[in-house]
Amino acid sequence: MGSNYDDYSFSEIVLGQEQLDSIETILTDELVESGVHSVLLIDLAGNIIAHRDNGNCDHDVYSLSALASANFAAVDTMAKIVGEEEFSLLFHKGENESIHFSKVNDEFLLIAVFGKKVTLGLLRLKVAEAIEKINTIIQQ
Amino acid sequence: MGSDYDDNASFSDFSLGPEQLEAIESVLQEELIDSGVHSVMVIDMAGNIISQLDNGNCDHDLYSLAALASANFAAVDTMAKIVGEEEFSLLFHKGESENIHFSKINAEFLLITIFGKDVTLGILRLKVAEAIQKINAIWE
Amino acid sequence: MAFVNMKSKEVQAKIVFYGPGRGGKTTNLEYIYGKFRERIKSEMVSIKTHGDRTLFFDFLPFDIGKIMGYDVKVQLYTVPGQVKYDATRKLVLKGVDGVVFVADSQVEQRKKNVQALKNLQDNLATYKKSIFKVPLVLQYNKRDLKDVPILPMEVMEKDLNSQLKVPSFGASAVTGHNVVPTLKKIISATMASMQNVLK
Numbered sequence: 001m002g003s004n005y006d007d008y009s010f011s012e013i014v015l016g017q018e019q020l021d022s023i024e025t026i027l028t029d030e031l032v033e034s035g036v037h038s039v040l041l042i043d044l045a046g047n048i049i050a051h052r053d054n055g056n057c058d059h060d061v062y063s064l065s066a067l068a069s070a071n072f073a074a075v076d077t078m079a080k081i082v083g084e085e086e087f088s089l090l091f092h093k094g095e096n097e098s099i100h101f102s103k104v105n106d107e108f109l110l111i112a113v114f115g116k117k118v119t120l121g122l123l124r125l126k127v128a129e130a131i132e133k134i135n136t137i138i139q140q
Numbered sequence: 141m142g143s144d145y146d147d148n149a150s151f152s153d154f155s156l157g158p159e160q161l162e163a164i165e166s167v168l169q170e171e172l173i174d175s176g177v178h179s180v181m182v183i184d185m186a187g188n189i190i191s192q193l194d195n196g197n198c199d200h201d202l203y204s205l206a207a208l209a210s211a212n213f214a215a216v217d218t219m220a221k222i223v224g225e226e227e228f229s230l231l232f233h234k235g236e237s238e239n240i241h242f243s244k245i246n247a248e249f250l251l252i253t254i255f256g257k258d259v260t261l262g263i264l265r266l267k268v269a270e271a272i273q274k275i276n277a278i279w280e
Numbered sequence: 281m282a283f284v285n286m287k288s289k290e291v292q293a294k295i296v297f298y299g300p301g302r303g304g305k306t307t308n309l310e311y312i313y314g315k316f317r318e319r320i321k322s323e324m325v326s327i328k329t330h331g332d333r334t335l336f337f338d339f340l341p342f343d344i345g346k347i348m349g350y351d352v353k354v355q356l357y358t359v360p361g362q363v364k365y366d367a368t369r370k371l372v373l374k375g376v377d378g379v380v381f382v383a384d385s386q387v388e389q390r391k392k393n394v395q396a397l398k399n400l401q402d403n404l405a406t407y408k409k410s411i412f413k414v415p416l417v418l419q420y421n422k423r424d425l426k427d428v429p430i431l432p433m434e435v436m437e438k439d440l441n442s443q444l445k446v447p448s449f450g451a452s453a454v455t456g457h458n459v460v461p462t463l464k465k466i467i468s469a470t471m472a473s474m475q476n477v478l479k
Contacts, residue, residue, distance in 0.1 A: 044329060044330060044335075045329035045330070045331065045333070045335060046335065046364070046365070059222050059223055059224075060222050062364065063218070063222055063366075063367035064219060064222050064223070066364060066365050066366075066367050066368055067215045067216075067218055067219045067222070067367050067368060068219065069335060070211075070212075070215050070327065070335055070336040070365075070368045071212060071215045071216055071219065073327045073335055073336060074208050074211060074212040074215065074327055074336055075212060075233055077204075077208055077325060077327055078205060078208050078209065078212070078233070078240060079233070079235060081200055081201050081204055081205050081208070082200055082205075082235065082238040082240065082254055083200075083237075083238060084235030084236060084237070084238055085235075085236070086235075087233035087234060087235050087240075088233070088234045088235070090233075092216055092219065092220065092228040092229075092231075093228060093229045094220055094223065094225030094226075094227070094228050094229070095225060095226070096224070096225065097223040097224055097225050098228075099219060099223065099228075107330075113223050155283070155284035155285070155286055156285070156286065156287075157286055158286050158287040161285065161286070161287040162287065184283060184375065185374055185375060186283075186294050186374055186375020186376070187294065187355065187375070188282070188283035188292040188294070188355070188375070189283075189292065190283060190285070201322040201323065203322060203339075203341040203353075203355070204322055204323070204325045204339055204341070207325065207337075207339040207341075207355065207357070208325065208327075208339075210374075211336060211337060211371055211372060214371040214374060215336075215368065215371055218367060218371065
């Protein structure tokens with residue numbers, strides 16, 4: 001039992017500054033430029049790895065990522081209880097704002113907050129492209 | 141500590157009479173189980189199971205499922221508030237063979253259904269809406 | 281908000297283990313799960329991170345038998361203790377019927393215990409519940425630690441219990457010392473608060 005407990009858990013994957021810069025560029029180019037309001041790359045513990053937005057969002061992204069990781073884990077556990085490997089992608093639709101969740105790999109989730117200007121079809125396409133590029137960077 | 145606290149809130153245990161519970165069970169049976177739903181539960185937002193029925197072929201861990209469903213519902217609801225939405229539309233998770241559908245009955249209760257491929261989402265939504273209407277009538 | 285099912289004569293009550301991160305909340309539930317294996321039909325559900333920290337909650341349903349003619353099912357939950365998980369921690373408290381506050385006896389954690397207790401008070405208040413009214417038991421965990429300095433019981437009482445004046449136990453969730461007495465105490469306090477409904 002160590003006495004050096006800290007309050008932060010670090011993800012297994014350590015990303016360098018260059019990698020983080022590249023990821024931020026992808027989030028901006030693929031998603032924010034396509035009209036997504038806010039996009040977060042988080043780990044499964046709810047820590048924010050990268051965050052970009054269109055400059056008009058003042059969401060509490062720390063709470064959002066804690067809730068998103070909990071939501072993802074709870075849904076995953078429910079899937080197991082009813083005998084499923086996993087449920088398909090998570091998507092929450094609101095009047096104006098919607099949230100889309102995607103698994104990047106075993107460690108990371110991509111959370112996109114978007115409005116009516118972006119169709120779900122376009123969003124899925126852009127998210128898939130972004131994930132592919134992010135995975136390439138992470139594997140470097 | 142003053143009058144800001146609702147004294148009853150600490151002790152606001154509630155109960156439903158046997159007649160009401162039986163009426164609710166009949167609704168669940170007729171509207172949902174008879175339509176091919178595998179398992180259905182009415183739960184409260186604290187995760188307690190109010191009423192539960194299945195087709196006799198389910199052995200899911202329902203107490204865990206109720207705990208997860210209520211907590212997850214609350215997490216999604218909080219995310220909605222963070223991005224400025226009143227609430228997100230119905231929750232639905234699709235698996236290979238089993239799906240879960242969540243519906244709000246009123247401010248305190250949720251209806252959780254587990255169903256397979258033999259029920260379409262369209263029919264399910266219709267039946268769930270009917271069941272909710274009838275359950276609310278029983279409570280009133 | 282406990283649920284009393286008059287038809288099946290069943291009561292469900294929610295007891296939440298609260299406290300600072302790494303204080304031993306999950307370990308309490310794991311001990312109870314191991315000890316009462318035969319009475320607990322389902323698996324313990326733990327929503328945790330890869331680093332084995334509680335992310336959302338642990339859940340353990342526990343049949344405690346008949347009280348006043350009702351089958352009583354106690355649903356034990358833990359909250360995530362880490363400060364950054366306040367949004368999810370608050371959600372687990374919804375509808376709580378009884379709270380065990382698990383404090384960490386390490387001298388180093390003294391401030392965190394006080395902060396976590398304040399956080400409990402604040403989060404209960406968001407549900408219009410008073411920490412002075414909710415059934416509550418304090419557990420001073422990790423009394424077994426030998427290699428690091430721990431706080432005397434009197435100091436912990438003064439820090440955490442001088443106003444609340446609720447039952448408290450020195451305990452060790454790892455060895456199981458006083459885990460069951462803590463549980464029994466919170467169950468009886470919770471049931472006592474529900475007596476008017478069960479009559």
